[in-house]
Amino acid sequence: MSTPINEAGLSGAVIDRDTATRLVEPLTDLVIRAGAAILAVSRVDLNIDGKPDGSPVTDADLVADRIIGEGLTRLAPNIPAISEERVHLARSSLRGSFFLIDPLDGTKEYLAGRSEFTVNLALVSEGTPLLGIIGAPALGLIWRGLVGQGAQRLTTSGSSTGVATAIHTRRIPQLGLPWVAAVSRSHGDARTEAFIGRRPGAVRSVLGSAVKFGRVAEGSVDIYPRLAPTSEWDIAAGHAIVTAAGGKVADARGNALKFGQETSNFIVPEFVAWGDPAAAD
Structure with a gap:
């Protein structure tokens, strides 16, 4: 079981980079678990509801949200967690650090039977995203990054992960080459x-x-x-x-x-x- 981040590590509800570094692996595990739960939901017998904005919400959205929400409560109980599925509980303004969650981004892709849907989990500090993890369970991929410490891509299979490979963006295309x-x-x-x-x-x-x-x-x-x-x-x-x-x-x-x-x-x-x-x- 992961060790919770205690108040001494929060520096007044602001997670610093060292504390964020300790969170990378347990947060990655949460994203992988949420992705595995989405894949386990049958798309044939899926319950689909509509939200006020007209977008769909499914059993898969809710099960992923529950896994991440419960995990964050254990890991960082003093840090607010704002999820697309629970945004009505959020305060209008957030200071310090907080988590932002989209438990199933690309629900329309998911419902269409495609593989390009993701689980998104971010740690925002002082209004700026500091740490991000994107899991694409049907593609078997994880992208993650901690600002100032680089980014990685991992392969996944079920609940296990492969070797993390460092990734980097590329420069402007050379003259004559297309964007x-x-x-x-x-x-x-x-x-x-x-x-x-x-x-x-x-x-x-x-x-x-x-x-x-x-x-x-x-x-x-x-x-x-x-x-x-x-x-x-x-x-x-x-x-x-x-x-x-x-x-x-x-x-x-x-x-x-x-x-x-x-x-x-x-x-x-x-x-x-x-x-x-x-x-x-």
């Missing part, structure tokens, strides 16, 4: 298309869920723009991983994103994940 842009299969919009269109010859890589952040972090995709509103739990883990891998996540003007702020209502108006920070500048 590779990650685009959503389910959430296209005109502003994002126009943004990509300003990069002549850009190749679109159509992907689902937070897998797009993983591909930017590992250097197979150059840029992932979404110039339309999305939720903080959709992008916080990816923000940390891309940043840890050497990239940058900002708004369309290059300004930093802040999470858990009083005016945000957990909505991010727009963002661009850049593999090369120089491109954002």
Whole structure:
């Protein structure tokens, strides 16, 4: 059993980098367990409900949320945990450190029988994602990163993991070579298309869920723009991983994103994940 992070390690409810480092492995284990539970749910006999925003929620979302929620209560009982499935319990503004969870990102992909759905878990400190873990259980992959200490990709099989491989974003494509842009299969919009269109010859890589952040972090995709509103739990883990891998996540003007702020209502108006920070500048 993992040892809880006690108050001495929290520094007044702010998790520092050393404490976050100790959390990487037990949090990775939680993401793997949640992913295994999703895979164990039958998609044939699935209960599907609609949320107020019209998006679906399933048995798989709820079982993954329960595993992560219970695990975080044991590991860091003094740190708030905000989940997509329990956001109604959240305060309007969060200070210090808190967890952001999307127990099943890409529910539409999951319901369509595709493999590109993820479990997203982020640790946010002072409004900025510090640690992120994205698990893609049907792909057998984990991406994780701790800002200032690098990012990794792991393979998974059931509850076991393979060797962790260091990953890094790639630089701006050389003159004459096309940009590779990650685009959503389910959430296209005109502003994002126009943004990509300003990069002549850009190749679109159509992907689902937070897998797009993983591909930017590992250097197979150059840029992932979404110039339309999305939720903080959709992008916080990816923000940390891309940043840890050497990239940058900002708004369309290059300004930093802040999470858990009083005016945000957990909505991010727009963002661009850049593999090369120089491109954002």
